[in-house]
Amino acid sequence: MTTLYWNPKRTRAFVVSIAKFVGKKRPDFSIEDRLDPALVSTLKKLGVPPGQITHVQDGDATAENLREKFSQCVRGSQPGEQLIFYFGSHGDYTANRDEFWFSAYDDLLPFAWAFETIEKEFKGSEVLLFPDCCYSGGMVEMLAQRPKKSIAFAALSSTHAHNIAWNGWSFVDCLIRSLTGDARMDVGRDGHIDWDDLCRFTERHMAFLADGKPIYATSNGFNPQMRLSDVSEPLKNAEIGQYVQVLWENEWYNAEILDTSGEKYKIRYVDSDSSSDEWVPGKKVRGVTFERFWSGAAVEIQSSADDEWYTGRVLESWESLHFCHYDDYGPEYDEWFGPSRIRRKTSK
Known part of the structure; x- marks a missing residue:
């Protein structure tokens, strides 16, 4: 097993977020509520040295520039360091060749590029991979195909290897919550948030918010109990963080409970940001309902x-x-x- 604690001071981070693309081959994403700057800010506040963080956005994220900057990032690593890799963009999947691709600003980059660069140039011991794009689960599946190395890997995707993704910035929000001790992430209810908590929470959260099915895996002895943070403040009650449906204009909408007060609930709709948060009476809130189909149906x-x-x-x-x-x-x-x-x- 590898280390039990994430060590910010011994971490390098490569954060890529592409919301704008050259030409019209890829639709642009909304940038009004983008969270990659918040992720970078969180890493700095927690002690990751600014000089060890590489943040690349939009037009700067050409395929050539990403190759160069990622190589520079990992080439400067030292033994015992940890690496956080986040790549948010579009993704592609070539089914007949079982190949997966990130969309750079101007071209495609194969998922294999990240592994090859890490295995060739990273001198540290542990890598946390967070692909956030369509077909991102392909990167998780690739862990089993990589040659055995001294580097321990952990990977969590925003969706399955055969699924597109439409989650906005929800996946990044899960990462930030886990690093800052959000009690809703403490699935094991033991007062701290570890890798396994992050994966289990994100899996369920993304399924509810975006119909996505994140997958996760570890290799080469990565410790799934690696502690990312301690809970900053206990939940006021067990209802906070629960998923519900809220009645609005005769339609039921999926939402998450943020707070409670008597028989009222503060909720956030799954397809909205904090600007739409509101308090609603309990009579307009119900549990989530859906039709279940059995295997073989x-x-x-x-x-x-x-x-x-x-x-x-x-x-x-x-x-x-x-x-x-x-x-x-x-x-x-x-x-x-x-x-x-x-x-x-x-x-x-």
Whole structure:
């Protein structure tokens, strides 16, 4: 097993966030509520030396520049250091070759580029990978394919290897919460937040907020109990952090409970930022409801590629999600579906 504690002073961080892209090949993301600056600020406040943080955004994140800056970042490392790698952008998946790609500002970068650079130039001992893009789970799956090295890896993705992602900045928010001791992240309820807490919370959080299915893995002896932070303030009550549905104009919307006061709840809608937080009476709040399909069930599923409905069958279910196989397609297209993208198969 590797070290038990994350050590900010012995950490290097490579943070890439691309919300604007050259030409019209990739749609731009909203930058009004972007959280990568907050992630970088958090790392600095916690003690990561500013000179050991590389933050690349938008037009500066060309494929050539990213290769150069990442090489510079890890080349300056020292034995015993830890590396945090975050890459937020679009992602691509070439199914017939099982290849995964990050979208740089102007071109594509293979996921393998990050591994190859780390394995060749990083002198430290532990690496935490946070790919945040469509098909980001491919980076987690690649851990098992990498050659055995002295470097211990841990990887957590924002979604599954075969799924697109539409989570806004929610994944980054989970990272910030885990590093700052947010009690909602303390899944084990032991007063601190470790790697396993972060992964388990993020998995459920992203499933509810974005119909995503993060996956995670470790290799080469990385300690899943590595402590990231201690809880800064205990939860006032067990309802805080719970997922609910809120009635607004005769429709039910998914939300998270932020606070309580008597029979009122302060909530945040899953598709909104803090500007839409509000207090609502308990009579307008209910538990989350969704239809459950059992393994083997024949269903209709909405493709993330073209939004068309296809027939398929359920392979497994988890929380509100179902992992399904498309009829007449290979397993490389299997993906997770949220409640709005799966329905009973209609008889013809």
